[in-house]
Amino acid sequence: MRYKTIVEKNESSLLQIIKAVECFNVGGFLESLRKRNLSTYEIDQLADEVKEYQLKMNREVKALVKFSENFLTSYATENNRCYETAEKLFDHIRSTISGARKVLRKTCPRRMHRQPEGKEQPLFYLRSTLTVGTHTGDLFGIESFELSVQELFRVMTTFFTTIIGTLGLCHKMIVSEREIREDAERCLDIYNDTCAKLMDEVNQMSHWLGAVKQLPDNELLKRKQHARSEKTFARENYHQYTPTDLKQMLVLEVIRRAQNDGLTEEEALLWPNDHQQALKVRRVIPLFDQLGAEGMKGKMDSGLVIEFLKWCKVDSKLEKRLYQYFCRAYKEQGGKLQTLGWSSISQVRKDRRDRDISDEEQAASFERQLAKIA
Numbered sequence: 001m002r003y004k005t006i007v008e009k010n011e012s013s014l015l016q017i018i019k020a021v022e023c024f025n026v027g028g029f030l031e032s033l034r035k036r037n038l039s040t041y042e043i044d045q046l047a048d049e050v051k052e053y054q055l056k057m058n059r060e061v062k063a064l065v066k067f068s069e070n071f072l073t074s075y076a077t078e079n080n081r082c083y084e085t086a087e088k089l090f091d092h093i094r095s096t097i098s099g100a101r102k103v104l105r106k107t108c109p110r111r112m113h114r115q116p117e118g119k120e121q122p123l124f125y126l127r128s129t130l131t132v133g134t135h136t137g138d139l140f141g142i143e144s145f146e147l148s149v150q151e152l153f154r155v156m157t158t159f160f161t162t163i164i165g166t167l168g169l170c171h172k173m174i175v176s177e178r179e180i181r182e183d184a185e186r187c188l189d190i191y192n193d194t195c196a197k198l199m200d201e202v203n204q205m206s207h208w209l210g211a212v213k214q215l216p217d218n219e220l221l222k223r224k225q226h227a228r229s230e231k232t233f234a235r236e237n238y239h240q241y242t243p244t245d246l247k248q249m250l251v252l253e254v255i256r257r258a259q260n261d262g263l264t265e266e267e268a269l270l271w272p273n274d275h276q277q278a279l280k281v282r283r284v285i286p287l288f289d290q291l292g293a294e295g296m297k298g299k300m301d302s303g304l305v306i307e308f309l310k311w312c313k314v315d316s317k318l319e320k321r322l323y324q325y326f327c328r329a330y331k332e333q334g335g336k337l338q339t340l341g342w343s344s345i346s347q348v349r350k351d352r353r354d355r356d357i358s359d360e361e362q363a364a365s366f367e368r369q370l371a372k373i374a
Contacts, residue, residue, distance in 0.1 A: 017167055018164055024160045030142075040146065046152060051155055054155065057162050065169070072176055074243075075193075075246065076242055076246040181235065184231040185231065188230060188234040190238065200315070220241050220245050223236070255268045255269070257275075258272075270314055270325060289335060298338050299337060303352075305340065306362060309326075310359045310360075327339045
């Protein structure tokens, strides 16, 4: 009789396999050897196979643990709902399932008669001698058997313990994800935390907007605009969209809010949360020549430029982009001085940092310069 070896990709299968494997004990192990009548050579071969499966599982478990670390606290992932549906999850534990199937299948009783027509084939992990039935161990214990039997029992014990831990982690994630999705407050917290972490990347995504005259549609943004509340939106869309979807939504939100306040796309990405500062910077740039900005040979004074960059209140990672924005706006406003290359600015910026001149000191210095021409 054949056994069904296909594992359905769902939570029920996980629980069934865990329950079956938890039944592994020395009695069932010895009984399976008796029923299969394995030779010493076959026992050694099986032990080697289990060791190979164990090595594959070990690599898989490490990857699965790493994958699970940030999954629940990330609002959007590339593996949305993978624990709930278990489909992508099973791809992450392919070797674990495959190894379990091969080992348990070899310990299923041999049945020569055919399965009655219309009757479903029994599942391999529900028929293995290792996991089904009550068996008494040997009177003298496993130690009374030859070393090959003892070694096989040892590697199988490790093997099945790893399976229980791996599938147990998967099931824990399924339950945890379900609990989070039912908690709107927690979903909102995760959403806000994820958005805050993504803002640096959001500021770097505007390149794809450069050649776009009309802002693209975004399904996640539409859902947010039509949601009854922010909490409802956060709960309904937790683990439903990819990070790219979420980043694009944030970019569009930043730009559309900025457009309403009269900012350009570039200004929106440089000052996503401080539109008043963006407008203030825009007003100051045409006044730059009045601030004593001339350095050597008709070029700008690098020190004043750096003080200006710090005064702008932009993250240091965006200062190169800010300087490029400044140079374009300065020339468009008829600035007379020759602007410097970014490498020169960057070097002076580094020198000042090495001399422990704080950003606050430099911003305050520029503010004093502005006060002189007010």
